[in-house]
Amino acid sequence: MNEHPNDPLYGKTLKTVLEYLVKEYGFEKLGADIKIKCFTTDPSISSSLKFLRKTPWAREKVEELYLATINQKSRVEMLEVKS
Template sequence: MSTEQPNNPLHGVKLADIVEYLHNEYGWKELGMLVDINCFQNNPTIKSSLKFLRRTPWAREKVEKLYLQTIK
């Protein structure tokens, strides 16, 4: 399975796991400053953030980029 996309560090990582990790690492307030999107700034929850990120590719890209920077 991992040989299908050997150069993709996000292969096999769920969006829910990414959001949970970032929330635990930074908290909502700092996460809202690092990634300037409303789903992290106004009454944020994991569920509402996932719903928004799944429908909004540009926002998802920002979150994935922050995740990759954080885990390195």
């Protein structure tokens, strides 16, 4: 049996993660939260992906923000269901 790990990033591409964050926050807020130039100077999905693929520390920060965001949304949804 081949089971998937219990990892919210499993099966998610960096592009999917970045597009989700841009939709949620926009490049301006991403640039304020994660101080990297690709979010603040002429930002685009394409240029950001190129930078993030070459820069492990920046990719890690983006993935951490994604995980925090989906965890927060899950908690809010659970609270709404309980009330």
